[in-house]
Amino acid sequence: MSHPYDPSSIEAKWQKRWEDAGVYKTDLKKKAKDPYYSMVMFPYPSGDKLHVGHWYNFAPADSFSRFQRMHGKQTFCPMGFDAFGLPAENYAIKTGVHPDASTRKNVETMITQLKRIGCMYDWEKMVNTSTPEYYRWTQWLFLQMHKHGLAYRKEASVNWCPSCQTVLANEQAQDGTCDRCGTTVVQKPLTQWFWNIKKYAEKLLKNLDDLDWPEKTKTMQRNWIGRSEGAEIEFGMQNAEFGITVFTTRPDTLFGATYLVLAPEHPFVEKITTKEQQKAVAAYLDSVKKKTEMQRTDLTKEKTGVPTGAYAINPATLEQIPVWIADYVLPTYGTGAVMGVPGHDERDFDFASTYKELRGSIRCVIAPDRKSADFSEHVYPGAEGTDQEIYEKILGGEQCWTGPGMLVNSDFLDGLTVADAMKKITAWLEDEDAGREKITYRLRDWLVSRQRYWGAPIPIVYDPEGNPHPVLEKHLPWLLPTDVEFKPTGKSPLYNSKEFRERTEKIFGKGWVPEFDTMDTFVCSSLYYLMYLQAPEIRNSEFGIRNEEKKKIPHSAFRIPNLVDPHIEKTWMPVSLYIGGPEHACMHLIYARFVMMALQDFGFVSHDEPFKKLVHQGLVTHKGAKMSKSKGNVVSPDSFIDRHGSDVFRMYLMFMGPFTDGGDWNDMGIKGIDRFVARLFRLFEEKVVQSAKSKKQKALSPALLSKLHLTIKKVGDDIAIFHFNTAISALMSLLNDLEKEESIDVETAQTIAKLLAPLAPHLAEEFWEMSGGKGFIIDQHWPAFDPKLLKSDTMTIVVQVNGKLRASLEVDAEASKEEILALAKAQENVKKYIESGIKKEIYVPGKLVSFVI
RNA sequence: GCCAUGGUGGCGGAAUGGUAUACGCGCGCGACUCAAAAUCGCGUUCCCGUAAGGGAUUGAGGGUUCAAGUCCCUCCCAUGGCACCA
Numbered sequence: 015m016s017h018p019y020d021p022s023s024i025e026a027k028w029q030k031r032w033e034d035a036g037v038y039k040t041d042l043k044k045k046a047k048d049p050y051y052s053m054v055m056f057p058y059p060s061g062d063k064l065h066v067g068h069w070y071n072f073a074p075a076d077s078f079s080r081f082q083r084m085h086g087k088q089t090f091c092p093m094g095f096d097a098f099g100l101p102a103e104n105y106a107i108k109t110g111v112h113p114d115a116s117t118r119k120n121v122e123t124m125i126t127q128l129k130r131i132g133c134m135y136d137w138e139k140m141v142n143t144s145t146p147e148y149y150r151w152t153q154w155l156f157l158q159m160h161k162h163g164l165a166y167r168k169e170a171s172v173n174w175c176p177s178c179q180t181v182l183a184n185e186q187a188q189d190g191t192c193d194r195c196g197t198t199v200v201q202k203p204l205t206q207w208f209w210n211i212k213k214y215a216e217k218l219l220k221n222l223d224d225l226d227w228p229e230k231t232k233t234m235q236r237n238w239i240g241r242s243e244g245a246e247i248e249f250g251m252q253n254a255e256f257g258i259t260v261f262t263t264r265p266d267t268l269f270g271a272t273y274l275v276l277a278p279e280h281p282f283v284e285k286i287t288t289k290e291q292q293k294a295v296a297a298y299l300d301s302v303k304k305k306t307e308m309q310r311t312d313l314t315k316e317k318t319g320v321p322t323g324a325y326a327i328n329p330a331t332l333e334q335i336p337v338w339i340a341d342y343v344l345p346t347y348g349t350g351a352v353m354g355v356p357g358h359d360e361r362d363f364d365f366a367s368t369y370k371e372l373r374g375s376i377r378c379v380i381a382p383d384r385k386s387a388d389f390s391e392h393v394y395p396g397a398e399g400t401d402q403e404i405y406e407k408i409l410g411g412e413q414c415w416t417g418p419g420m421l422v423n424s425d426f427l428d429g430l431t432v433a434d435a436m437k438k439i440t441a442w443l444e445d446e447d448a449g450r451e452k453i454t455y456r457l458r459d460w461l462v463s464r465q466r467y468w469g470a471p472i473p474i475v476y477d478p479e480g481n482p483h484p485v486l487e488k489h490l491p492w493l494l495p496t497d498v499e500f501k502p503t504g505k506s507p508l509y510n511s512k513e514f515r516e517r518t519e520k521i522f523g524k525g526w527v528p529e530f531d532t533m534d535t536f537v538c539s540s541l542y543y544l545m546y547l548q549a550p551e552i553r554n555s556e557f558g559i560r561n562e563e564k565k566k567i568p569h570s571a572f573r574i575p576n577l578v579d580p581h582i583e584k585t586w587m588p589v590s591l592y593i594g595g596p597e598h599a600c601m602h603l604i605y606a607r608f609v610m611m612a613l614q615d616f617g618f619v620s621h622d623e624p625f626k627k628l629v630h631q632g633l634v635t636h637k638g639a640k641m642s643k644s645k646g647n648v649v650s651p652d653s654f655i656d657r658h659g660s661d662v663f664r665m666y667l668m669f670m671g672p673f674t675d676g677g678d679w680n681d682m683g684i685k686g687i688d689r690f691v692a693r694l695f696r697l698f699e700e701k702v703v704q705s706a707k708s709k710k711q712k713a714l715s716p717a718l719l720s721k722l723h724l725t726i727k728k729v730g731d732d733i734a735i736f737h738f739n740t741a742i743s744a745l746m747s748l749l750n751d752l753e754k755e756e757s758i759d760v761e762t763a764q765t766i767a768k769l770l771a772p773l774a775p776h777l778a779e780e781f782w783e784m785s786g787g788k789g790f791i792i793d794q795h796w797p798a799f800d801p802k803l804l805k806s807d808t809m810t811i812v813v814q815v816n817g818k819l820r821a822s823l824e825v826d827a828e829a830s831k832e833e834i835l836a837l838a839k840a841q842e843n844v845k846k847y848i849e850s851g852i853k854k855e856i857y858v859p860g861k862l863v864s865f866v867i
Numbered sequence: 868g869c870c871a872u873g874g875u876g877g878c879g880g881a882a883u884g885g886u887a888u889a890c891g892c893g894c895g896c897g898a899c900u901c902a903a904a905a906u907c908g909c910g911u912u913c914c915c916g917u918a919a920g921g922g923a924u925u926g927a928g929g930g931u932u933c934a935a936g937u938c939c940c941u942c943c944c945a946u947g948g949c950a951c952c953a
Contacts, residue, residue, distance in 0.1 A: 230948080233871075233949095312951095313950070344951075346952090348952070348953070351953095353953080359953065600948095669890085671880060680892075683878090739890085744890080746890055861886090
């Protein structure tokens with residue numbers, strides 16, 4: 015054991031003192047002068063221990079919050095548990111242990127583990143999303159969405175995982191496999207509840223500009239929302255009353271549209287297919303159904319399709335064009351139908367290359383890179399050169415052109431640029447009542463129904479006719495029944511609860527049935543930042559307690575409280591800093607923003623964005639790979655904490671590299687921090703405490719004092735931008751110098767303790783106490799540096815000849831340019847290089863001299 | 868394929884266009900010890916040289932500059948994201 019002290023007893027001692035004094039409790043109601051709401055993404059309470067990833071997220075986040083607190087901010091650091099979800103339910107299926115029991119137990123052990131980190135958590139504000147006190151508000155949110163027309167039911171083909179027996183959100187079924195178990199996802203039609211997040215697409219996109227978030231994350235969200243501007247165009251049908259509407263971002267190419275393609279799922283497919291084509295179409299639809307999402311979206315595969323036999327009319331050319339179906343057209347985007355412009359769209363070009371009958375009609379309507387506006391001929395004429403070659407290639411079906419250019423072969427659009435042509439054709443379409451400007455988003459509405467047990471029941475009941483009705487607020491929490499089997503049957507587990515059905519009939523009447531689905535856990539996590547702020551009197555009100563007890567309260571005593579006290583919300587929202595993994599960039603972080611916006615529109619909160627600043631921690635790997643049980647490379651923090659203590663462990667995590675980069679875990683590296691801490695402890699014992707007793711202390715030398723102030727500056731600057739690694743190395747460097755001193759004065763010692771306080775909170779308290787500090791160090795103010803002291807009285811000037819380093823001089827800080835140049839020329843090792851004469855002299859004050867010869 | 872970020876000693880990494888390799892790990896030598904561990908001291912980018920010193924070096928190649936890890940161009944590699952969104 016290398017320690018001159020016992021980390022576990024010191025850490026336990028300070029954790030107890032903090033708790034006894036309640037230093038991390040925040041009175042949310044009290045007027046906060048400078049509130050700082052610091053949040054980390056709350057953990058899922060799994061049966062496994064707290065892992066390195068948790069520490070890597072929570073400990074540096076805590077260090078940053080401590081740093082803020084020492085700058086006079088009133089910090090609020092809550093912690094909670096995202097407790098609903100699949101793992102607990104899967105565990106129940108396997109072992110028969112009720113998810114509520116296992117979750118409560120896991121939460122308890124995790125709290126004990128979390129406390130060992132020594133974070134500034136205010137445990138009084140803890141939330142657990144699986145408790146009725148919490149999910150009563152998740153259900154309240156559903157009712158609000160319903161009341162304001164943002165929740166609706168729709169039968170839709172949904173992602174179904176045959177193994178988990180549940181529906182998955184698009185985000186959970188990426189790549190066509192279940193993100194939990196990896197099973198191939200199939201499509202299944204079900205009636206589901208959706209929330210209309212699309213209504214907020216524009217706002218979700220626009221607000222991003224002003225958020226202090228990583229650019230990368232903002233880009234991902236922009237991409238996810240996927241706004242595109244274009245037009246809807248109506249194509250009339252040959253021999254039919256109705257038309258087909260397509261969406262395109264290139265209405266300017268309308269004269270080049272030589273066919274239409276519908277998604278196989280398009281509702282018109284059956285209607286328009288001719289007798290002759292029925293067999294072929296049916297066969298194609300069948301083959302599409304058999305394809306997995308993976309196969310269908312495989313880009314390397316050749317596009318397939320089949321003609322319907324029907325013909326549409328291009329509103330611009332008035333020509334008849336064939337209507338096909340093909341699975342490269344997505345049913346869920348735009349109108350599920352597109353116009354085929356093989357000359358100017360790569361996908362259409364590919365399709366027409368496969369089906370030669372479509373190729374014959376290829377037209378070139380954009381002349382590449384044509385800059386001049388005086389274009390008079392209808393057929394692109396270029397007698398020679400690349401333009402002509404490209405034109406011929408397009409017509410010959412050898413290539414397509416998607417770049418800029420001039421319109422040709424397009425009647426009244428000829429000679430216009432692409433941008434001008436878009437405006438003109440859109441206006442023309444509107445005049446002709448054949449189309450209109452249109453903005454489309456990729457974002458899809460949020461499917462919130464889950465056919466699972468361990469979630470918040472959707473507070474909806476159905477009358478005997480099957481019409482949905484909201485469960486009144488006074489019946490919340492709409493309790494999750496306990497008399498259920500966990501084995502997946504393909505039906506929602508709640509379907510078999512006798513109590514649930516009886517309860518519904520008792521309250522609403524005979525023949526009424528409850529909604530058997532529960533809510534996506536992302537609903538729970540989209541409002542927890544407000545639940546932390548919920549005043550205890552609201553949480554413990556009649557709405558927070560269980561139904562049995564509620565019956566004792568007279569009906570007139572019910573009042574509808576707000577989710578959160580408006581004063582508290584106004585003061586503390588938005589969250590000042592939110593730290594969590596980048597994997598949530600497009601799910602949780604969009605849903606939470608949507609919910610906040612909706613709540614603002616409903617009048618419950620005053621802000622529209624929940625998270626002002628967002629930071630993603632990096633990933634900690636081991637042996638170059640992501641830690642996982644199956645790879646057997648999981649690092650358990652526990653043995654390291656037992657041996658070295660929390661301070662050393664968290665400092666080592668921060669020392670590995672920049673916080674946002676993560677890093678590869680190495681068992682050996684922690685030794686360096688361990689030695690650093692042990693040496694610090696010895697410094698305090700020997701050079702601070704003992705020398706104070708013998709009154710032998712003397713002030714720091716000017717050079718050391720300058721170094722101390724440089725360190726204060728560097729540590730502060732670095733922590734402010736999450737560069738904990740360089741903050742620590744600056745402290746190490748300072749220690750290297752201080753160890754050479756006989757004694758350290760108390761003021762210097764206390765400054766060092768303060769610099770250490772965010773990084774090693776327990777030790778810093780100990781050092782503070784050792785050096786005679788009063789109260790807690792976390793209540794001290796961050797030390798200030800004196801700018802005058804940052805400069806030492808000598809400076810090092812390097813001498814370069816033709817860019818090569820030849821000498822280095824130590825000169826007085828006051829030395830003039832002339833003195834320095836003379837001194838530089840006099841250097842032995844410089845003389846021999848400048849003999850041939852100096853062409854140019856460059857002097858960079860305080861840095862270097864450069865001679866050109 | 869598209870977009871973004873990055874590539875620096877044996878390793879993790881540090882460097883407002885101005886001393887590349889800080890700080891730490893590891894390693895080598897020495898002190899203490901009967902010995903080991905721990906601790907302390909010295910050294911440690913590579914090549915030549917006892918040394919003084921010289922040369923090379925930030926993925927590869929060009930360019931701008933008195934001066935480039937840093938700025939510009941081309942290419943290679945790695946990671947992350949998107950991927951038929953019409």
